[in-house]
């Protein structure tokens with residue numbers, strides 16, 4: 001019964017507010033991981049992107065203006081991680097706030113002596129537990145051409161991670177996945193990368209991954225979708241765990 005209502009709603013949405021062919025073609029042209037999918041997965045991604053535009057509120061601030069093609073592009077990036085999971089994985093939050101550039105939230109940090117300091121962290125993206133996703137638009141477009149990077153996928157990975165509590169690099173795993181194996185693989189890779197970094201070796205992944213287990217999962221997820229061959233070559237076990245979690249082989 002619920003499924004029937006849901007399907008009817010979805011059909012009505014796709015009839016009334018479809019992503020038209022030219023906009024979809026442009027989104028594929030601008031989103032490499034989506035371009036690499038086969039036709040059937042692209043069709044699924046298009047439905048998910050339509051749902052994303054319907055269910056989430058895209059809110060440009062500080063004078064940023066987005067046209068329809070920009071909105072479709074953002075939705076396309078955002079739905080790659082849930083291509084094989086389903087839209088339910090993005091339930092429970094509503095807003096995507098978009099800044100015209102990297103942003104510096106006004107926050108404070110209290111040190112061990114109890115002294116409060118203002119922080120000056122410049123961010124390209126941020127995801128709140130049950131709150132908004134915040135993104136810098138030039139970074140959504142990857143205007144600095146950083147290979148393997150995708151700030152939208154990064155923040156969406158944090159969203160998935162936070163479905164079962166604080167972001168800790170441990171999203172809700174599927175029934176057939178082994179929690180111990182996930183921990184073994186990710187902490188093993190983490191230790192090896194830290195060792196490599198200590199020895200001055202160049203890392204196959206953005207060193208920001210070593211900030212915390214949550215960042216490791218988010219950065220590895222970016223690379224999984226944007227540069228899967230590099231991840232598979234250098235961190236094959238991490239690639240395999242992510243393939244099981246996202247149910248995809250990009």
Ligand SMILES: [Zn+2]
Nearest residue numbers: 154158215218
């Ligand atoms: Zn992060």
